[in-house]
Amino acid sequence: MLVAVALPASAAPGTLGEAAAAKGRVFGTAAAQGHMGESAYATTLDREFNQLTPENEMKWDTTEPSRDSFNFSAADQLVGHAQAQGMAIRGHTLVWHNQLPGWVSGISSRDDLLGVMRNHIAKEAGHFAGKIDYWDVVNEAFQDGSGARRDSVFQRVIGDGYIEEAFRAARQADPDAELCYNDYNIDGQNAKSNAVYAMVQDFKARGVPIDCVGLQAHLTLGNVPSDMQANMQRFAALGVDVHITELDIRMNTPADGSKLATQANDYKKVVSACLAVSRCTVMTVWGITDKYSWVPDTFPGEGAALLFDDNYGKKPAYDAVLAALGGEPGDPGDPGDGTVTCAYARTSQWNNGFNGQVTITAGGSAVSSWTVVMTMNSGQSIAALWNGSPSTSGNVVTVKPVGWNSALAPGASASFGFTASAPSGNVADPSITCSTP
Structure with missing residues (x-):
């Protein structure tokens, strides 16, 4: 689903969501329910973005911490907020080896784990059916480097067929949502993206329900793959949409003018690559503000990866993205005269x-x-x-x-x-x- 944003006659779009909508695209962000009480956080979310991905609220350890005992309260709040704002919603994620409760990791019976996985998908995707525009059905199932299948409990116990089983279960639970495979380091052509490509090609040939591929795009400064557009185009040629799902571009901190300028150019490259591929329909950054980014905790000494700084100030990267989308900073109808x-x-x-x-x-x-x-x-x-x-x-x-x-x-x-x-x-x-x- 594409979110339509009405613009005044002859006005250039002034926000990311408006500018993306004018290009027939969606520009979203990951958001956390725990920060929604912060006025600047919620205000920036509502003003700039037309798609929301719950950052952690839909992951297995949150939604089904103990067997067949489900809790969707935090996710329900985010979904309700997004619906009230007319935002598209990305479900993230149904099957992932990480943030997985210990009781799932301990299952050793193939039939038992397959039944548990199907039940989890049926209950979660079923709970949100009709509200979710795109589901990340399976997340990060392939290894870096070799492109071999990741040694997860699902791979070990169920085998290669678990991804197909997950997609079939998701289609049954939520027939109207786009079903996506999502992974990192598949932004350019390499062994890992080749393995994902082969899987999607096989699924399309055999009628396994898959509608989109998510390129996470957790990138480092100055390292946007030169073949990113070509890589997106080859997936699109298989008959699936391509989404940029978790975009951030981290740098060694502290930031300085040179790094911020490089980051702005990198963001522009990613957005421009997506706009050049007709089936690249969704772009999502992984967070609103640097203050709450996952990067510094995971990569010590790195950060400043998002479009808004710790104080919600627009960084050069914001301006570059808005310009790439065809928008213009500021609202010319409200020059302002405050203090x-x-x-x-x-x-x-x-x-x-x-x-x-x-x-x-x-x-x-x-x-x-x-x-x-x-x-x-x-x-x-x-x-x-x-x-x-x-x-x-x-x-x-x-x-x-x-x-x-x-x-x-x-x-x-x-x-x-x-x-x-x-x-x-x-x-x-x-x-x-x-x-x-």
Whole structure:
């Protein structure tokens, strides 16, 4: 299902969801019910995205923690929110070797495990039938490198046929949803994506119900596969849709202007590749804000992988994605005349310097632009500054926005970061004030 978004006559789309809809696509995000009480989180979700994937709320250990005892409460809340906002919904995920309760992993009888898997799919997909647009039926069933089947309990006990059995059970439980296979490191052509391709080709030839392939696209900075578009096209040629399901592009932290610019270009490459393939219909980022990204916990020293920073400020990657989708930043009909506040945080420090971040937040009214004045301490100077346009007079640094982060909706934030040199060892914080034009 594609979500239709009405736009004013002749207005360029101003959000990711609007711009994607204008291209006949869906642009979504993973969301967590536990963060929905945070105003900026829910506001950004509702404003920018037209598809929602529950991050963990539909996984087996949450929905069926003990045998045949189901709990869909958290997932129901997210689904209800998405429905109220007119968002498409991705079910994630029915069968996966991870986040699997111990009682499932301990089953050694083929007939027993097959029955348990079928029952789990019937109960979960059946519970949400008619509400889910796409199901990730089976997740990450192949190994990196060789493309061999992953040594999961399902593979060991049921055998190669478990994936087919899962898709058939999903079709029976929810006949109207698109059924997808989802995996990571299949974004370009390699042994793993070749194995998935062969499986999809076989399924289509034998009438096994499969409608789409999900490329997770957990990427690293500067490493978008050059053959990503060709890889998506070959899957599409099999007669399935292609979805980008868990997009993020991580970097070694802290971020700086150069890394953020590379990240923006990488995001643009991914979106452009999808737009070039008619059956690439869905693009989803794996999270709204860097603050709650899974990346730093899984890859220590890496992060800053998403489109919004820790303070929900739009990063260069956001602007690049919106432009690739044909949208324009800001709402020209609401120039704004409100006030702003600013907050400073020191993000790192060493003997002769430090990194800082300034976050500018609009009050109850939108603002069209902002200005931050930083008075540096004796001997300090700005060595680098990103997401802002600085000018210096003596020890006073005036920072203005860089275009894409000028306009702020009521309560919205933007941020910039900087590196300060302090050769005298004077690493005291600068004095900071902010204002609107």
